[in-house]
Amino acid sequence: xxxxxxxxxxxxxxxxxxxxxxxxxxxxxxxxxxxxxxxxxxxxxxxxxxxxxxxxxxxxxxxxxxxxxxxxxxxxxxxxxxxxxxxxxxxxxxxxxxxxxxxxxxxxxxxxxxxxxxxxxxxxxxxxxxxxxxxxxxxxxxxxxxxxxxxxxxxxxxxxxxxxxxxxxxxxxxxxxxxxxxxxxxxxxxxxxxxxxxxxxxxxxxxxxxxxxxxxxxxxxxxxxxxxxxxxxxxxxxxxxxxxxxxxxxxxxxxxxxxxxxxxxxxxxxxxxxxxxxxxxxxxxxxxxxxxxxxxxxxxxxxxxxxxxxxxxxxxxxxxxxxxxxxxxxxxxxxxxxxxxxxxxxxxxxxxxxxxxxxxxxxxxxxxxxxxxxxxxxxxxxxxxxxxxxxxxxxxxxxxxxxxxxxxxxxxxxxxxxxxxxxxxxxxxxxxxxxxxxxxxxxx
Numbered sequence: 001x002x003x004x005x006x007x008x009x010x011x012x013x014x015x016x017x018x019x020x021x022x023x024x025x026x027x028x029x030x031x032x033x034x035x036x037x038x039x040x041x042x043x044x045x046x047x048x049x050x051x052x053x054x055x056x057x058x059x060x061x062x063x064x065x066x067x068x069x070x071x072x073x074x075x076x077x078x079x080x081x082x083x084x085x086x087x088x089x090x091x092x093x094x095x096x097x098x099x100x101x102x103x104x105x106x107x108x109x110x111x112x113x114x115x116x117x118x119x120x121x122x123x124x125x126x127x128x129x130x131x132x133x134x135x136x137x138x139x140x141x142x143x144x145x146x147x148x149x150x151x152x153x154x155x156x157x158x159x160x161x162x163x164x165x166x167x168x169x170x171x172x173x174x175x176x177x178x179x180x181x182x183x184x185x186x187x188x189x190x191x192x193x194x195x196x197x198x199x200x201x202x203x204x205x206x207x208x209x210x211x212x213x214x215x216x217x218x219x220x221x222x223x224x225x226x227x228x229x230x231x232x233x234x235x236x237x238x239x240x241x242x243x244x245x246x247x248x249x250x251x252x253x254x255x256x257x258x259x260x261x262x263x264x265x266x267x268x269x270x271x272x273x274x275x276x277x278x279x280x281x282x283x284x285x286x287x288x289x290x291x292x293x294x295x296x297x298x299x300x301x302x303x304x305x306x307x308x309x310x311x312x313x314x315x316x317x318x319x320x321x322x323x324x325x326x327x328x329x330x331x332x333x334x335x336x337x338x339x340x341x342x343x344x345x346x347x348x349x350x351x352x353x354x355x356x357x358x359x360x361x362x363x364x365x366x367x368x369x370x371x372x373x374x375x376x377x378x379x380x381x382x383x384x385x386x387x388x389x390x391x392x393x394x395x396x397x398x399x400x401x402x403x404x405x406x407x408x409x410x411x412x413x414x415x416x417x418x419x420x421x422x423x424x425x426x427x428x429x430x431x432x433x434x435x436x437x438x439x440x441x442x443x444x
Contacts, residue, residue, distance in 0.1 A: 002221040004030045005065050006214060007058070007088055008077030008104075009038040009050075009113065015253040016107070016207040021075060021214040023256040028218040028236070033069055035061035037088075038080050040113075044206055044250030047111035052080055055087035062091040073098045073221035075214050076130070078113045082121035089125040098220040101130035101166075102213035103139045108206050108251055128165030132226065134213045135161065136172045151182045151194065158186035170230055172212065185230050193227055195234045205244050206251040212237045215256075265301050266332070269311050273299040273354075274330050276430030277313060285441050287324040291359035293420050294318050294327075296335040299430050300342045300353040308332055310339035337394050338424075341411075344398035345426055348406055354430045356437065360412055360421035367444050368410045368423060372436065375401035375408035379416035398424075409436070 004025050011017035018034050025032030037058050041049040065071065074097060079085050092099060103122070105114045114122060123143070127133060135157075137148050143164065144157035154171040161169045173182040185193040215233035224232065236259060243258035277297055280286050289295070294316035301309045312334035315327030333339075342355045358364065368374055377397035401411040408426075415421035425440075427433035 002030045002073075002218075002223075003033060003069055003071045004214070004217050004221045005033045005035065005062070005071035005074045006077065006217070007035040007037060007062060007074065007079075008102075008210070009040055009080070010036050011207075012039075012041050013043045013206075013248070013253075015044065015251075016210045017078060020207045020210040020254075020256060021077070021217075024211050024214040024236075025218050027256055027260050028215060028222075030072075030218040030221050031069075033065045033071060035065065037078055037084050038113075042107065042109070042111070044109075044248030044253065046109045046250070047107050047113075050080065050111075050113075052084065055081075055083040058084055059087040059091050062088070066091070066095075071097060071221070072223075073100065073217045075100045075102065075217040076126060077102045077210060077213070078104045079122065079126070080113060080118065081115050082118040085118060085121045085125055089129065093129055095129070098131040098217070098226075099129060100213050100217045100220065101126055101133045102209060103133060103135045103143065104209070105139055105142065108204055123164055127161070130166055131220070132168045132170060132216065132230075133161060133166045134170050134172065134209070134216065136209060140171045151184060154182075154184040155186070155192060158184055158192075162186060162188075168226060172209070183230070183234055185227065187227065191227075193230075195231055197234065197238045200238070200241050204251055205241055205254045207254040207256070208237055208241055211240055211254050211256045262301070266311075269299050269301055270330050270332075273297065273311050273430045276354075276434040277317065277326050277330065279434050280317070280437060281323065281325050283324075283438060283441065285444075286437070287319045287322055288444075289358040289364070289437065289441070290317065290319045290324050291357065291420055291422060293422075295324065295357055296338045297356040297430065297433070298335050298338040298342055298354065300339070300346065302353070303350070304339075304343055304346065304353070306343070307336050307339035310335070310342060312338060340392065340395040341398050341424055342426070344395040345402065347399065348402045351428050352426050353428065354433045355424050355426045356433050357422050357424050358437070358440075360414065360423050364423060364440070364444065365412060367440055368412075368425075371439050371443060372409040372425075373405060373407045374410045374412070375405035376412050376414075377401045379413050379419055382416070394424075 006021035009017045022032045039051045140157040144160035158169040170185040183195040215236045219229035240254045243255045244252035298312040313326045314334045377400040412423040
């Protein structure tokens with residue numbers, strides 16, 4: 001197993017610092033070791049006290065790890081004073097493994113985490129030994145001595161910071177006021193790479209910088225090339241920021257474990273949907289419910305926002321003789337229309353995450369009304385703007401039907417010009433939907 005060492009401060013609120021680094025290392029499959037430089041008393045609102053660990057003890061922690069559990073990559077975070085910087089420099093100056101330097105000058109809540117009289121020492125002793133430095137806009141401005149207002153300014157800042165001795169520089173774009181977030185990576189050979197993500201609508205989060213630098217460290221420890229490590233860390237933190245948790249009265253905390261939860265949820269969604277599809281495929285008479293446009297059966301991740309987060313049957317469930325069988329395998333993004341239906345439904349009832357479509361007939365509708373709460377919408381009344389956007393018709397119609405009956409488990413429409421009428425059956429999960437299909441067949 002690969003090993004990463006974090007040299008940083010302790011955050012009693014566990015959103016940043018050593019605690020955030022260890023969570024990230026573990027999430028990415030790397031064993032994390034630590035050398036604590038300071039103990040902070042902090043929460044989501046403020047840092048109320050800083051107790052600096054003696055430089056001798058910092059050096060001893062690093063030595064203890066490196067002489068027995070040789071790390072494959074090292075991250076340096078909060079160092080606070082010139083004395084601590086001296087101890088870290090002395091311990092790492094001959095290191096042959098990648099060193100990621102996160103210039104932590106201030107906490108997200110505003111407290112100084114690097115003393116003013118230690119900045120020169122930070123620049124002269126830590127920047128020249130690092131493989132990569134990861135400043136945000138504010139930190140890059142201080143190091144480069146220029147104002148950064150757009151990504152081209154970030155490029156210039158990266159060049160100036162490289163002249164201070166850094167082998168590679170990535171200037172993070174989260175603090176720039178732009179529609180998207182652009183990180184600028186300048187590599188030692190002069191190659192410039194922009195890493196872009198859509199901006200997430202939160203003002204600030206606690207721990208994202210620590211998660212980012214420790215994710216790069218973890219990927220480097222696993223042997224991932226620097227540019228790819230930065231891109232993968234960017235995506236990892238983007239997911240973590242999308243899933244911030246509000247635990248205290250101050251800043252929301254970036255959740256570095258959200259990737260684990262996401263992957264676990266994806267596995268459960270795929271396996272449960274696969275099982276339910278197999279059950280329907282063996283169900284006597286199921287083929288009678290398949291419409292001309294075929295059937296799809298989907299299951300969404302919790303809080304799914306688009307079709308990429310909704311699993312379905314690739315190629316749909318098709319009628320072959322007297323059977324209804326899946327044309328291919330289960331995958332995310334397989335059905336835009338049914339994904340739109342369940343995402344619309346989840347706007348009203350988030351616990352309902354699965355839906356299947358079956359053919360419309362008056363007899364089938366009568367059976368559904370006997371068994372379940374039913375609502376409908378009229379596709380001929382669909383707004384023009386909705387008609388022009390593929391997949392949005394079902395989303396619009398589902399919301400219209402639920403506005404009439406928020407408890408509807410079955411929603412239908414009678415079609416429109418060139419559009420087949422359809423019945424959709426909703427449930428909390430695929431097993432529940434499959435059970436409802438069985439009830440319909442039994443009473444049909």
